Amino acid sequence: MAALVLPAGLLVVLLLVAPMLLLFRISLNRFSPTELMVEATTAQNYLQAVQDPYYQQVLLTTLGIALGCTLVTLVMGFPAAYWLARMESRWKSLATIVTLFPLLVGNVVRAAGWMALLGNEGAINAALIGLGLISAPLPLLYNTGSVVVGIVAVVLPYMILTLAAVIEGIPRQTEEAAANLGGRPMTVFRRVLLPLALPGVMAGCVLVFILCMNTYASAVLLGGPQFKMMAPAVYDQFVRGNNWPFGAALAFILLTVTLVLTVLGSALIGRKYRR
Amino acid sequence: MGSLVLEALVKRYGASTAVERVDLDVRQGEMVALLGPSGCGKTTTLRMVAGFITPSEGRVLIGGRDVTRMPPYARDTGMVFQSYALFPHMSVAQNVAFGLEMRKVGRAERDARVMEALRLVQLDHLADRLPRQLSGGQQQRVALARALVVNPAVFLLDEPLSNLDAKLRGEVRMEIRALQQRLGLTTLIVTHDQEEALTMADRLVVMEKGRVRQVGTAEQLYEDPADPFVAGFVGRCNLLEGRVEAPGRFRTRAGDLLLCQAGGDAGEAILALRPERIALRAGGEGPARLAALTYLGAQTEYHVDFGATRLVVIGATPAAADPLRRLAAGDAVTLVWEASAARLLPAAA
Numbered sequence: 139m140a141a142l143v144l145p146a147g148l149l150v151v152l153l154l155v156a157p158m159l160l161l162f163r164i165s166l167n168r169f170s171p172t173e174l175m176v177e178a179t180t181a182q183n184y185l186q187a188v189q190d191p192y193y194q195q196v197l198l199t200t201l202g203i204a205l206g207c208t209l210v211t212l213v214m215g216f217p218a219a220y221w222l223a224r225m226e227s228r229w230k231s232l233a234t235i236v237t238l239f240p241l242l243v244g245n246v247v248r249a250a251g252w253m254a255l256l257g258n259e260g261a262i263n264a265a266l267i268g269l270g271l272i273s274a275p276l277p278l279l280y281n282t283g284s285v286v287v288g289i290v291a292v293v294l295p296y297m298i299l300t301l302a303a304v305i306e307g308i309p310r311q312t313e314e315a316a317a318n319l320g321g322r323p324m325t326v327f328r329r330v331l332l333p334l335a336l337p338g339v340m341a342g343c344v345l346v347f348i349l350c351m352n353t354y355a356s357a358v359l360l361g362g363p364q365f366k367m368m369a370p371a372v373y374d375q376f377v378r379g380n381n382w383p384f385g386a387a388l389a390f391i392l393l394t395v396t397l398v399l400t401v402l403g404s405a406l407i408g409r410k411y412r413r
Numbered sequence: 414m415g416s417l418v419l420e421a422l423v424k425r426y427g428a429s430t431a432v433e434r435v436d437l438d439v440r441q442g443e444m445v446a447l448l449g450p451s452g453c454g455k456t457t458t459l460r461m462v463a464g465f466i467t468p469s470e471g472r473v474l475i476g477g478r479d480v481t482r483m484p485p486y487a488r489d490t491g492m493v494f495q496s497y498a499l500f501p502h503m504s505v506a507q508n509v510a511f512g513l514e515m516r517k518v519g520r521a522e523r524d525a526r527v528m529e530a531l532r533l534v535q536l537d538h539l540a541d542r543l544p545r546q547l548s549g550g551q552q553q554r555v556a557l558a559r560a561l562v563v564n565p566a567v568f569l570l571d572e573p574l575s576n577l578d579a580k581l582r583g584e585v586r587m588e589i590r591a592l593q594q595r596l597g598l599t600t601l602i603v604t605h606d607q608e609e610a611l612t613m614a615d616r617l618v619v620m621e622k623g624r625v626r627q628v629g630t631a632e633q634l635y636e637d638p639a640d641p642f643v644a645g646f647v648g649r650c651n652l653l654e655g656r657v658e659a660p661g662r663f664r665t666r667a668g669d670l671l672l673c674q675a676g677g678d679a680g681e682a683i684l685a686l687r688p689e690r691i692a693l694r695a696g697g698e699g700p701a702r703l704a705a706l707t708y709l710g711a712q713t714e715y716h717v718d719f720g721a722t723r724l725v726v727i728g729a730t731p732a733a734a735d736p737l738r739r740l741a742a743g744d745a746v747t748l749v750w751e752a753s754a755a756r757l758l759p760a761a762a
Contacts, residue, residue: 309498315499321511
């Protein structure tokens with residue numbers, strides 16, 4: 139059996155672990171504007187990133203957006219997942235495909251679609267002005283709201299499908315028993331459905347949180363030039379600033395924060411609900 | 414008042430009708446079984462009482478109160494599910510306490526009642542276990558305790574024994590019946606197992622294709638079935654198509670003349686004759702020939718060809734010295750029954 143895992147294992151080492159180690163090594167190098175990357179072993183890049191108020195703000199924005207989007211996605215995804223999981227008719231497979239459908243469109247194309255919808259000349263503003271409801275276009279694009287909308291639209295299918303898989307495993311009779319014993323719908327949800335669906339909630343939130351932390355296209359296209367998240371910041375360092383060591387350090391900070399929060403969050407929720 | 418009344422209850426799904434005008438009156442403290450083959454509407458009826466399915470027509474009254482449009486949590490029924498449906502993340506005690514919590518029963522009283530209910534089903538020593546750590550029979554008893562602890566106005570059992578092995582089933586059947594009688598619970602039980610229904614319930618409702626075929630005690634259904642379906646479903650029965658030729662004379666479709674009850678109109682009918690009401694004797698001048706016999710231990714089942722008509726006869730296995738013991742296929746036999754045992758039923762509707 140172990141031999142069967144070997145090819146996949148080698149692939150992971152080769153394509154994931156090795157580049158990461160390389161990246162980590164780069165993050166310890168020094169940057170000079172004339173020589174670009176200079177061989178060194180210094181924590182200078184990390185210290186600089188952590189102390190710079192600009193990057194503190196970028197990290198905070200990224201965290202806020204990721205947490206907010208995860209929460210919004212969970213709240214929006216749970217009812218949809220429940221509906222999908224409890225569906226019995228022949229439309230179920232169709233509904234699953236429709237849920238997956240947005241994933242067929244790339245992030246950039248989708249973000250462009252939101253721009254066409256939310257922009258000053260976009261469909262919504264054009265319609266509102268056409269109807270005479272407003273005289274000047276509403277600032278719908280290039281703010282936190284438009285980024286959240288764009289990200290949630292990307293990650294929602296992941297949340298729904300993860301939750302639905304777990305909810306499907308919870309027998310309907312368990313909920314019926316709770317209702318039969320006098321539990322109102324909200325109580326049944328809180329005392330029976332949610333605790334039993336918790337593995338799915340955790341898996342869905344971890345997945346979505348990681349996706350949100352690494353948002354690129356939605357942040358760049360829907361956030362505008364003033365809006366900065368970590369992934370675009372890393373890109374900027376590598377491509378625009380040619381500062382590979384600092385970009386690598388930012389990438390590792392993003393990775394570490396994501397990892398630590400994911401593990402902490404899972405442990406915390408797990409402890410709260412485990413008997 | 415703990416009585417349960419169903420008034421002209423109908424459930425339709427699109428063009429198909431799952432339950433067709435069911436009327437039923439379950440008295441306080443009575444146990445009534447809904448009996449029928451799968452798909453006969455018995456479970457749908459039970460779920461309409463619990464409130465999981467909304468009737469298309471008709472009313473459900475619990476203790477004189479119309480609950481037809483009420484959600485399940487407001488109905489005060491205690492249901493035991495076929496799968497038990499215990500809460501897997503709660504201990505046995507927490508499972509049983511759930512209904513009391515929903516009723517805002519105080520902590521001290523709640524603990525006392527939970528332990529009392531668990532003692533009732535002899536599980537008080539397992540109060541802190543999780544459901545998955547219990548055997549099937551124990552889980553079933555937790556489900557019973559969980560439904561009983563709230564003193565429901567109506568106790569609902571959905572095939573409660575179908576997931577137990579045969580030996581346990583007999584025991585639990587007795588336990589449930591004893592509990593139900595001791596606590597005076599108004600009970601509706603759904604089962605496809607006629608033995609379960611006959612041994613547990615005060616009255617039985619035989620259903621088929623969404624309709625009630627007959628309501629009565631086990632004895633009434635067995636001795637005086639209303640139609641061939643009931644005769645065939647409750648106990649075994651020889652059901653022969655044919656016509657009444659003269660009072661007390663029945664001509665089977667195959668052409669053989671049989672003795673039947675007097676009274677009954679001439680014309681098409683079905684003769685219902687219980688296998689154990691026929692006495693079998695060795696030898697005879699008549700046309701009856703033994704076709705096959707099956708030794709079942711205490712009883713022996715004989716298949717007898719009476720002319721072109723096949724009859725099943727069940728009798729106590731004869732003693733070793735009895736000439737019946739030496740019968741073999743092909744031997745001539747004589748069949749004897751009381752005319753009153755051969756009942757005339759209306760030809761299939």
